Amino acid sequence: MSAVVRRIALGDQWLGVHESGRGEPVVLVHSGGFSARQWRKLGDALSATHHVLAPDLLGYGASSKWPVGAPFHSRQDLAALEALLDTLPAPAHCVGHSYGGLLALKLALSHPARVQSLALFEPVAFGVLDEPSDADARASLLLVQEPYRADAPGSDDAWLGAFVDWWNGPGAWNGLAEEAKASFRAVGWKVYQEVRSIGADRTTRADFGAIVAPTLLLGGERSPSTERRVVAKLAAALPRAKIEVFAEMGHMGPITHAATVNAAIIAHIRENAAS
Numbered sequence: 001m002s003a004v005v006r007r008i009a010l011g012d013q014w015l016g017v018h019e020s021g022r023g024e025p026v027v028l029v030h031s032g033g034f035s036a037r038q039w040r041k042l043g044d045a046l047s048a049t050h051h052v053l054a055p056d057l058l059g060y061g062a063s064s065k066w067p068v069g070a071p072f073h074s075r076q077d078l079a080a081l082e083a084l085l086d087t088l089p090a091p092a093h094c095v096g097h098s099y100g101g102l103l104a105l106k107l108a109l110s111h112p113a114r115v116q117s118l119a120l121f122e123p124v125a126f127g128v129l130d131e132p133s134d135a136d137a138r139a140s141l142l143l144v145q146e147p148y149r150a151d152a153p154g155s156d157d158a159w160l161g162a163f164v165d166w167w168n169g170p171g172a173w174n175g176l177a178e179e180a181k182a183s184f185r186a187v188g189w190k191v192y193q194e195v196r197s198i199g200a201d202r203t204t205r206a207d208f209g210a211i212v213a214p215t216l217l218l219g220g221e222r223s224p225s226t227e228r229r230v231v232a233k234l235a236a237a238l239p240r241a242k243i244e245v246f247a248e249m250g251h252m253g254p255i256t257h258a259a260t261v262n263a264a265i266i267a268h269i270r271e272n273a274a275s
Helices: 036-046 074-086 099-110 132-144 157-168 178-186 188-200 225-237 258-271
Strands: 004-010 013-020 024-029 050-056 092-097 115-121 215-220 241-246
Touching: 004 074, 013 036, 013 074, 024 036, 024 074, 024 099, 036 050, 036 092, 036 258, 050 074, 074 099, 074 188, 092 099, 092 258, 099 115, 099 188, 115 258, 132 157, 132 188, 132 225, 157 178, 157 188, 178 188, 215 225, 215 258, 225 241, 241 258
Parallel strands: 024 050, 024 092, 092 115, 115 215, 215 241
Antiparallel strands: 004 013, 013 050
16 A cells, blocks of 8 residues: 555554545554554555545554553544544545454444444454353453563563464464564554453443444454354344355454455445445
8 A cells, every 4th residue: 555654643642544545535443463554455455446544553553652561441542543533524434353343333333423334354342242141252252361471572472372372273373473473572562451451341232233334244254253253243233234254264354365355345335435
């Protein structure tokens, strides 16, 4: 994506936003542990017809760093994205993956008039697991909420390994290239704080049911059963949702199968253009 980076001031922090193209705005929100770069191919495809805004969430990429040991809550990333929406002259199509998907859902709740549509790959909206029959699914979340014991540079390979393996299967962390591990280590504390706040989130199915934006929910059959249940429950709760689940994908589908996922997102955005 050939983009200009704009900074949005947030007190003593800032949000770095990669911008390209002209037209209806599209906001691309990355998953925890990655950066706006994960949406590069989608941004390239959309920028010919849309104004693409791909923010680096706080602590990532072009945004201000998050100090190891400093407390953080997902509300702070949400506030940063709300500030971004407030700079736009028209409602935006919001795209999100995992943590970014949850933030996009929350944007549609806090700023409904500013969200034209939603396209979400496995948003981590664990608050929808709100029935007694979901106890097993909620219990599985404890696996990635163990204490974070940072070493001198601020990383905890044991916690990061458990986190990556929970989403991608046993041995996934050990199978990562050293460059990928280094990227995770650099933002490990921030990811841990994101996970802590996600696990404590209690936004229910009824809450999300107030979202009126047309919503595309995407997922993979190889993803953890807990997340597959979240996607199914959201699809049933949101009044204008449609769901598409890909047999060949896991949770990292937007990266491992970018062409397929991006095509579905682009079609959804085009179907829901402002009249």
